[in-house]
Amino acid sequence: MAAVRASERVYRALRDEIVSGHLPPGAELSEVDQAGLRGVSRTPVREALARLQAEGLAAVGKGRTLVVSSLSPEDVAHLFELREALESQAARLAARRGAPAVFLDLAARFAAAPGLLDDGDPEREAYYALVTELDVAIDAAMASPYLERSLATLRAHVARARRLSRDNPDRLRRAAQEHALIATAIADGDEVLASQATAVHVRASLAAVLDNLASRTEHDDVTRLVPTGAAP
Amino acid sequence: MAAVRASERVYRALRDEIVSGHLPPGAELSEVDQAGLRGVSRTPVREALARLQAEGLAAVGKGRTLVVSSLSPEDVAHLFELREALESQAARLAARRGAPAVFLDLAARFAAAPGLLDDGDPEREAYYALVTELDVAIDAAMASPYLERSLATLRAHVARARRLSRDNPDRLRRAAQEHALIATAIADGDEVLASQATAVHVRASLAAVLDNLASRTEHDDVTRLVPTGAAP
DNA sequence: GGCCCGTCGTTTGTATACAAAGTCACCTCG
DNA sequence: CGAGGTGACTTTGTATACAAACGACGGGCC
Structure with missing residues (x-):
């Protein structure tokens, strides 16, 4: 069923949504929200967000929040x-x-x-x-x-x-x-x-x-x- | 004392040791070992290893193990x-x-x-x-x-x-x-x-x-x- | 004797519980 | 009326406990 890791699935899903524009620049990427949305725990979400941040698709927002990076x-x-x-x-x-x-x-x-x-x-x-x-x-x-x-x-x-x-x-x-x-x-x-x-x-x-x-x-x-x- | 995140400290330490050659190519990077060595939990170690892997300084070895990437x-x-x-x-x-x-x-x-x-x-x-x-x-x-x-x-x-x-x-x-x-x-x-x-x-x-x-x-x-x- | 299958052990992957830190709002005081 | 501080709340950061998967090893069978 879930032959691939949950963190991988979440990463790809988020990546696709960011690239496709479904998640517009500036959209907040809360760990708990995404965990609830994808039906997994915070841990794999956290890993996915870390990868996105490393690639530059996500960036730290105002507080400690992570947001989809802007693209001016x-x-x-x-x-x-x-x-x-x-x-x-x-x-x-x-x-x-x-x-x-x-x-x-x-x-x-x-x-x-x-x-x-x-x-x-x-x-x-x-x-x-x-x-x-x-x-x-x-x-x-x-x-x-x-x-x-x-x-x-x-x-x-x-x-x-x-x-x-x-x-x-x-x-x-x-x-x-x-x-x-x-x-x-x-x-x-x-x-x-x-x-x-x-x-x-x-x-x-x-x-x-x-x-x-x-x-x-x-x-x-x-x-x-x-x-x-x-x-x- | 620990003003910076533990995951960041572990990441930098491992990164320096890999770059300096103290951790030679092929060295195994076990989560539990590193956690014990650095005195932190597996969670920040895991995050650090993920970053190293994303940068290409670490790579999956033979089994599911992560090793310092080779440099032929x-x-x-x-x-x-x-x-x-x-x-x-x-x-x-x-x-x-x-x-x-x-x-x-x-x-x-x-x-x-x-x-x-x-x-x-x-x-x-x-x-x-x-x-x-x-x-x-x-x-x-x-x-x-x-x-x-x-x-x-x-x-x-x-x-x-x-x-x-x-x-x-x-x-x-x-x-x-x-x-x-x-x-x-x-x-x-x-x-x-x-x-x-x-x-x-x-x-x-x-x-x-x-x-x-x-x-x-x-x-x-x-x-x-x-x-x-x-x-x- | 060699090959295959089952079991065990060690590893990572995930979930959850706990703690700290920063931010925001509101209240109080000047 | 404004500025400062203090409170609580919402977030992330960390630890630990649990589960599953993979490889290794050993024993049995062909």
Whole structure:
């Protein structure tokens, strides 16, 4: 029944809810509340919260309370500074060590993707699944455990940032071209191009997120999602 | 008396002992043993071990036991792949945002350092303190919280790797020159040079560590420090 | 003699009970 | 009316008790 540990289940559940935005930034993460909610004791909840705090998804709030960490536009900019460093290096190593066939296939699928993005939410999900495939392929190809660990925690934050601002179809089409270029460079074993194309993609992605966030602020109340600027 | 939490004290103590090599790779980290040793309950020990595991300083051993993670030459090489990514970006951002005066001062002190490294262990410690000063200055200058977090956990691993192989005076003199160049580039606001000089330094540092490890294997028994690769 | 199964022991995982510490509100005093 | 302190309450931090899971060891059977 409960083949996995309770602390693991609680951790994943909370992590998913934070990334998906169901638990918005600033939401309080009380041990007793969560224990009651998940039907477990405080002990596994405590362990889950500690992990979330270590990853930066939760942070100490005003008193001794733990809250979902905020994600202001400045935070996103800073997050992407780390993302650029990690993903550039990942692409470089993948180009050095990866099997070309895998990335040639991915490049072709990314090249074909723009035509599929004309309509609908399911198309978007399918595209994100393809991006995840590329991430997995890069992880396997680079064969760099320490980098892989850092990337894993990073991606949760990136997913959260993406969730804050839904990409529009134009951006997705351009992203598909950027991804196709990255995959091609890796397949060619071109470390420099792979690294630089990734850096370009990360910058473009950041610009898109910030643009989306700025335009949304005009008519929608985004302050509810980004409540406290920076709690000390 | 115990103004800080017991879990924090245990965490720091274990972390220091792992980094310093007092707890060698492969050493078992039993909850009950550590609880008895530190005079606290299993609960804070458990929390400390979870943090160490999240940082990669501890890993699951053969059974359900937690052991100090191994650090083979391959591991060091992989670690430095992450280090290169993080520190290059850190230097780039520091060059972009840092105050030149701080780094000009550091550059001068690094330039003067080679003459001070002629003899003795205390000199080496003084030099490492200077390196730490540079790290702190870069952290402050880059103003990138996510990157800073990743760097913090990275540095524990790097310190452990450094501990495995004591640098010789020649290497230290060359490192001082490399550091001086990095500091100068940052002071000049030269992002490209700062980033590339850091990459060069990381590569040279890796080569020195691996060389040292290889030469030590000849006459000394290093297998005690890197015991089980993954033996069941 | 070798392999498989059962039992035992040691470990971690979870729950709960207890203690301390900080915060908030309210009351009192200046 | 404001500021300071003091009280209680709500939170986390720690300890301990209990349960379950996994590995190891030994004995029996093929």
